[in-house]
Amino acid sequence: MSVAVRVIPCLDVDAGRVVKGVKFQNLRDAGDPVELARRYDAEGADELTFLDITASSGDRATTYDVVRRTAEQVFIPLTVGGGVRTVEDVDRLLRAGADKVSINTAAIARPEFLREAAHRFGSQCVVLSVDARRADVPPTASPTAPAGAIPGSGFEVTTHGGRKGTGIDAVEWARRGQELGVGEILLNSMDADGTRDGFDLELLGLVREAVTVPVVASGGAGAAAHFAPAVAAGADAVLAAGVFHFGDLTIGEVKAALGAAGHPVR
Amino acid sequence: MSPSVVVLDYGSGNLRSAERAIARAGAEVTVTADWDAALAADGLVVPGVGAFAACMAGLRAVRGDQIIGRRLAGGRPVLGICVGMQILFGKGVEHGVTTDGCDEWPGTVERLEAPVVPHMGWSTVAAPSGSALFGGLDAGTRFYFVHSYAVRRWELTPDPAGRIEPPLVTWAEHGDRFVAAVENGPLCATQFHPEKSGDAGAAVLRNWLATLS
Numbered sequence: 203m204s205v206a207v208r209v210i211p212c213l214d215v216d217a218g219r220v221v222k223g224v225k226f227q228n229l230r231d232a233g234d235p236v237e238l239a240r241r242y243d244a245e246g247a248d249e250l251t252f253l254d255i256t257a258s259s260g261d262r263a264t265t266y267d268v269v270r271r272t273a274e275q276v277f278i279p280l281t282v283g284g285g286v287r288t289v290e291d292v293d294r295l296l297r298a299g300a301d302k303v304s305i306n307t308a309a310i311a312r313p314e315f316l317r318e319a320a321h322r323f324g325s326q327c328v329v330l331s332v333d334a335r336r337a338d339v340p341p342t343a344s345p346t347a348p349a350g351a352i353p354g355s356g357f358e359v360t361t362h363g364g365r366k367g368t369g370i371d372a373v374e375w376a377r378r379g380q381e382l383g384v385g386e387i388l389l390n391s392m393d394a395d396g397t398r399d400g401f402d403l404e405l406l407g408l409v410r411e412a413v414t415v416p417v418v419a420s421g422g423a424g425a426a427a428h429f430a431p432a433v434a435a436g437a438d439a440v441l442a443a444g445v446f447h448f449g450d451l452t453i454g455e456v457k458a459a460l461g462a463a464g465h466p467v468r
Numbered sequence: 469m470s471p472s473v474v475v476l477d478y479g480s481g482n483l484r485s486a487e488r489a490i491a492r493a494g495a496e497v498t499v500t501a502d503w504d505a506a507l508a509a510d511g512l513v514v515p516g517v518g519a520f521a522a523c524m525a526g527l528r529a530v531r532g533d534q535i536i537g538r539r540l541a542g543g544r545p546v547l548g549i550c551v552g553m554q555i556l557f558g559k560g561v562e563h564g565v566t567t568d569g570c571d572e573w574p575g576t577v578e579r580l581e582a583p584v585v586p587h588m589g590w591s592t593v594a595a596p597s598g599s600a601l602f603g604g605l606d607a608g609t610r611f612y613f614v615h616s617y618a619v620r621r622w623e624l625t626p627d628p629a630g631r632i633e634p635p636l637v638t639w640a641e642h643g644d645r646f647v648a649a650v651e652n653g654p655l656c657a658t659q660f661h662p663e664k665s666g667d668a669g670a671a672v673l674r675n676w677l678a679t680l681s
Contacts, residue, residue: 204591204641204642205587205588205589205590205591205613205642206589206590206591206610207589208588208589208590243666248589248590270484273482273484273485273488274484274488275488277485277488277489277492277663277664277665277666277669277670278612278664278665278666279612279614279661279664296482297482297484298484299482299484299485300482301482301485301614301664323517323518324517324518324519324522325586325616326517326518326586326588326614326615326616327517327518385586385588385614385616386586386588414583414584414585415584415585415586416584416586416588416589438584438588438589439589468590468610
């Protein structure tokens with residue numbers, strides 16, 4: 203029996219509070235990440251992701267506190283990302299109770315960061331988060347890419363929520379991340395993000411062919427029927443935020459749809 | 469009275485989850501590398517994430533290998549989790565480098581061969597009849613795994629005279645089959661993370677605590 207497709211809700215956390223309003227009934231405090239984490243755990247989430255969007259470094263202590271309190275009450279894996287810049291940041295999050303840490307912009311500036319983190323803490327807890335979008339012109343391979351790299355895939359790595367291009371080929375970057383030791387790719391389609399039109403299946407397929415580590419599909423989920431095609435395109439896990447938070451879909455409905463399509467679920 | 473459990477702190481990973489999950493299952497938990505405390509506890513949990521060689525080095529630095537050996541010699545329960553299970557075997561091979569383990573069981577920890585590695589997520593296990601750890605759990609129950617290496621061949625030869633109770637070996641599959649858990653008198657181990665496996669993991673921890681005398 204093969205490993206179950208993981209269904210992962212993602213919470214955006216700013217200074218210790220969940221943003222992008224969550225509309226669950228019967229919550230004492232809809233802005234409390236710990237209470238929401240417990241709620242998703244009870245609903246059958248296979249893993250949780252916190253994306254820390256705290257702008258002020260002075261407020262980041264609250265993030266560690268949120269991670270700590272969540273890990274004390276929720277006994278499923280927890281991934282934390284956002285603003286992770288140094289090996290010390292990774293260490294602090296793991297010590298607070300995160301099981302995996304996702305790294306994005308800091309790795310673009312210095313890819314060796316991925317190798318250092320994977321070497322020190324193990325590949326299993328280092329996730330490379332890639333914000334990819336279709337490029338107007340195929341990007342050139344990154345300067346760090348080895349000879350024989352995959353040629354321009356048509357997808358580019360972006361920063362600043364998709365607003366800034368980097369010229370780095372997103373598929374090549376995922377492959378390079380694996381080479382540097384990351385244990386998972388969190389693949390965010392900046393084109394699909396927020397559209398609710400479904401995941402970017404072409405992007406998923408290209409990255410699936412390029413890496414052998416697990417790939418988490420993110421961006422575009424809008425209906426229960428969107429998840430099975432993402433798995434068929436190569437996703438090992440599916441992540442969504444808004445559709446879960448706003449109550450449009452439950453974890454159970456997504457799992458039922460995946461199961462009906464023949465994919466194993468927990 | 470609640471059993472006392474020490475989670476051995478030898479510099480490996482997220483110990484908070486293990487501490488809290490074992491406490492929730494009903495034990496008095498201390499996270500420490502203290503020799504006397506680790507020997508005195510009713511149960512010792514040996515966690516572990518990351519590389520086999522790094523874990524063995526960390527374990528030896530706190531004389532964890534000797535703590536495990538002393539406890540087992542006295543029939544005192546030990547539970548290894550993830551790499552904390554792997555280091556109980558004879559050796560580990562990573563990137564072509566072989567590292568000696570604690571050698572409580574013969575066998576080699578080697579890389580999984582599967583289309584997608586690490587094996588990251590929730591999988592079912594096949595537990596033998598008579599298993600105490602998996603008592604009361606359905607066959608379809610899933611546990612959370614995250615690992616790139618595993619023991620794929622069980623190499624312990626049964627006692628020909630049949631005087632020694634053979635260990636109970638639980639298997640799981642990723643690519644091919646691998647050892648997911650072992651129950652061998654006072655020495656138990658799981659490749660999956662019971663502390664991250666929700667209610668199913670809590671049941672396994674409660675089952676283990678129930679075996680502590």
